[in-house]
Each structure stands twice: as C-alpha cells, then as structure tokens.
Amino acid sequence: MTYNGTIYRPPVEANTFLLPVTEGCTHNSCTFCNMYQDIPFRMLSLSEVEEYLQEVEKIYGRYCEKIQRVYLVGADPFALSADRLLERIRLIKKYLPNTKVITMYARTDNIASKSDEDLKRLQEAGVDDLYIGVECGLNDVLENLNKGYSADDTREQCLRLNAAGIGHCDLLMLGTAGKGRGLECARASAKLENEIQPRKILINTMSAFVGTELDEEIKAGAFLPASEKENLEEEREFLAGLDLPDCYFWALHPLDSVKIDGILREEKQQMLDALTRSIEHVNESRINRTSRVGTL
Ligand code: SF4
The missing domain is CATH 3.30.750.200 (Transcription Regulator spoIIAA)
Known part of the structure; x- marks a missing residue:
C-alpha cells in the first residue's frame, strides 16, 4: 500500500496496532494546523485495507491473534459512514480475530452525521475511545x-x-x-x-x-x-x-x-x-x- 502523508496518532496509542483507513482531514482548515495541508482527504478502498491486512498476516502470522486493539489512521476516519466503518471492522476481525477495541480520531461533525442507531451499531462492533x-x-x-x-x-x-x-x-x-x-x-x-x-x-x-x-x-x-x-x-x-x-x-x-x-x-x-x-x-x-x- 502507498500511503500519502505522515501518520499521526495520539501518543497514548504508541503500542497499538495502526491500520491506515483514510488520508488527510475532511476539514483541513483549522488556523493552527498544518499537519495535512498538502494531503487531500481520501478514503482507502476496502481492497487496499484488505491488501494491507493480508501483508500483516503474512509477516506476523500467529502474532496477529494477540492483537486486541486497533487504531484507525487518519485525521478523522470517523467521517466514514457507519456502514463503511462496519465493512472495515469486519475485515479487521477476519485478519485480527481477537480485536476488541477499534479507536480513531473523530471530529464533532463526524459524530453529528451519524444516527443514534449508527452509534449503537458501531459500539457493538467495538468502536471505543474516540479521540476528539x-x-x-x-x-x-x-x-x-x-x-x-x-x-x-x-x-x-x-x-x-x-x-x-x-x-x-x-x-x-x-x-x-x-x-x-x-x-x-x-x-x-x-x-x-x-x-x-x-x-x-x-x-x-x-x-x-x-x-x-x-x-x-x-x-x-x-x-x-x-x-x-x-x-x-x-x-x-x-x-x-x-x-x-x-x-x-x-x-x-x-x-x-x-x-x-x-x-x-x-x-x-x-x-x-x-x-x-x-x-x-x-x-x-x-x-x-x-x-x-x-x-x-
Ligand atoms: S481537524 Fe484536526 S487535523 Fe483537521 S485541520 Fe483541524 S486540527 Fe488539523
């Protein structure tokens, strides 16, 4: 997979498995921020995500069973619709079967765009500890x-x-x-x-x-x-x-x-x-x- 831009993650997730899911930021215009200035927002396709997970499986083998927490990379991957996030979570669980928590950055407007039912479905799938x-x-x-x-x-x-x-x-x-x-x-x-x-x-x-x-x-x-x-x-x-x-x-x-x-x-x-x-x-x-x- 070719990933455009620098990968930023919260410092407290230093030991978490990182999975690229989006590039850039949907907003990209806070006056103090230059992290994604030249990187347009892009959602990685399901096949790109699967290809990455296949590579991880090939390299790490049975170690993949030890992974319980996954951090989705990008400025605000929670911008993806609940259905798209759930498709990616299904893939994660196919390759990292013991995953319990899926965490990521989320903007307030990413949450607003989801219904209460969407949020509940995501919670049941393991989404937790969103960084706001x-x-x-x-x-x-x-x-x-x-x-x-x-x-x-x-x-x-x-x-x-x-x-x-x-x-x-x-x-x-x-x-x-x-x-x-x-x-x-x-x-x-x-x-x-x-x-x-x-x-x-x-x-x-x-x-x-x-x-x-x-x-x-x-x-x-x-x-x-x-x-x-x-x-x-x-x-x-x-x-x-x-x-x-x-x-x-x-x-x-x-x-x-x-x-x-x-x-x-x-x-x-x-x-x-x-x-x-x-x-x-x-x-x-x-x-x-x-x-x-x-x-x-
Ligand atoms: S939402 Fe975050 S990543 Fe996006 S421009 Fe603002 S501070 Fe930067």
Missing part, C-alpha cells in the same frame, strides 16, 4: 480557530456518544484564547469536560507552526499569544476545575513545558503542585519556549 479535538470550551475562540464546530456542538455530540456507550478521550489545547483570556478559557473548558465526562484528557500547547494562518495572524498582530506562564496558569485553573475522579489526565506532549500525568482521583493534587512550582519558581524565559516552535 475539543480544544477549548469557548465558542468564539473555536470560531476564531476555524475549528468548524462550537463547544456547544461538542457537548451535544459527546453526550450522544456517552448514551451509545462509546467512550471518548478529549484533546484540549492551552493558549487558544490568546493573551489575557487563559483563565476564562480554563473555566469554560473544565465546565464542558465535567459535563461530557471523558475517559482521558490530553493536553497540548498551541503553537504557531510555520505556514499556518495563526502564524500569519501573530505576525500581523491580529492574535496576541499568551505567554508560557499564562498557559501554565490556564492549565492549573483547568485541572483544578475538573471533577472527573476516574479520568486520566495526560500532559506529556512535546509542546507542554511541564510534564505531568495521572488519574485525577489519585494524582490531581501532585499535578497541581507541580504546575504551581513552575509558575511561582521557574524563570519565565526558561519555560517560554513553545509558542514559536516551527514544527513538531
């Missing part, structure tokens, strides 16, 4: 980022996932609201997350990658980025506001200046303390390094 780019809880900020959906849309669609029994892992980004609005953003994001009850929260820090619209906005003075200290204050306020004891909080992204992770029930206070130590004691010039990073 929530980014932040403020509608106007999401609009400025051209995310293509609002926080209210995310609330509505994640509650539908919960009702169907499909768990989700939410990606939140620090600094989206710019200078001076981090705490407001943190409170709105914590409120949203408490309502939609994710299994995991993954934090990263917004960065103006070269060639993005955000980079141009910053150069033109149209967007004032938050300092790294403000980002950490936002993260602390967000974390403090979370009431999700069983949720796993993960902030180990290369763009996160303070690396913390843990189950909130057990490690929330230690994580808050680590953020406070950095905010109060670390020289800002040492941590102020992420907002102009050119690439990942």
Whole structure:
C-alpha cells in the first residue's frame, strides 16, 4: 500500500496496532494546523485495507491473534459512514480475530452525521475511545480557530456518544484564547469536560507552526499569544476545575513545558503542585519556549 502523508496518532496509542483507513482531514482548515495541508482527504478502498491486512498476516502470522486493539489512521476516519466503518471492522476481525477495541480520531461533525442507531451499531462492533479535538470550551475562540464546530456542538455530540456507550478521550489545547483570556478559557473548558465526562484528557500547547494562518495572524498582530506562564496558569485553573475522579489526565506532549500525568482521583493534587512550582519558581524565559516552535 502507498500511503500519502505522515501518520499521526495520539501518543497514548504508541503500542497499538495502526491500520491506515483514510488520508488527510475532511476539514483541513483549522488556523493552527498544518499537519495535512498538502494531503487531500481520501478514503482507502476496502481492497487496499484488505491488501494491507493480508501483508500483516503474512509477516506476523500467529502474532496477529494477540492483537486486541486497533487504531484507525487518519485525521478523522470517523467521517466514514457507519456502514463503511462496519465493512472495515469486519475485515479487521477476519485478519485480527481477537480485536476488541477499534479507536480513531473523530471530529464533532463526524459524530453529528451519524444516527443514534449508527452509534449503537458501531459500539457493538467495538468502536471505543474516540479521540476528539475539543480544544477549548469557548465558542468564539473555536470560531476564531476555524475549528468548524462550537463547544456547544461538542457537548451535544459527546453526550450522544456517552448514551451509545462509546467512550471518548478529549484533546484540549492551552493558549487558544490568546493573551489575557487563559483563565476564562480554563473555566469554560473544565465546565464542558465535567459535563461530557471523558475517559482521558490530553493536553497540548498551541503553537504557531510555520505556514499556518495563526502564524500569519501573530505576525500581523491580529492574535496576541499568551505567554508560557499564562498557559501554565490556564492549565492549573483547568485541572483544578475538573471533577472527573476516574479520568486520566495526560500532559506529556512535546509542546507542554511541564510534564505531568495521572488519574485525577489519585494524582490531581501532585499535578497541581507541580504546575504551581513552575509558575511561582521557574524563570519565565526558561519555560517560554513553545509558542514559536516551527514544527513538531
Ligand atoms: S486540527 Fe484536526 S481537524 Fe483541524 S485541520 Fe488539523 S487535523 Fe483537521
């Protein structure tokens, strides 16, 4: 199989079997993102997927029976209709018969395009732990980022996932609201997350990658980025506001200046303390390094 573009997957899926299913992103116009700029969205055909799985079977033989979790590659493979996803899941189970969980990135509008019955069928087939780019809880900020959906849309669609029994892992980004609005953003994001009850929260820090619209906005003075200290204050306020004891909080992204992770029930206070130590004691010039990073 020839695959166009870089394969991105959530860091917490580092040990999961990756199966290419789509290329590119259906939206491809968030102002901060350049991951799929030159890659048009394409659904790989069933025969391409089967060919890949046959190759895997040939190389790994009986090891395929050990695989229980499969990550579908692409920016938003959940854009495929439920029927198309189910066709691909049937193939996965033919070649990897002990697969229990199928996970992937999903945009809020991918969920909206499916009926409750579709979601239930997908859940019964093993779809779980969808990764959702929530980014932040403020509608106007999401609009400025051209995310293509609002926080209210995310609330509505994640509650539908919960009702169907499909768990989700939410990606939140620090600094989206710019200078001076981090705490407001943190409170709105914590409120949203408490309502939609994710299994995991993954934090990263917004960065103006070269060639993005955000980079141009910053150069033109149209967007004032938050300092790294403000980002950490936002993260602390967000974390403090979370009431999700069983949720796993993960902030180990290369763009996160303070690396913390843990189950909130057990490690929330230690994580808050680590953020406070950095905010109060670390020289800002040492941590102020992420907002102009050119690439990942
Ligand atoms: S952030 Fe996600 S949804 Fe937005 S353009 Fe990039 S890949 Fe697509």
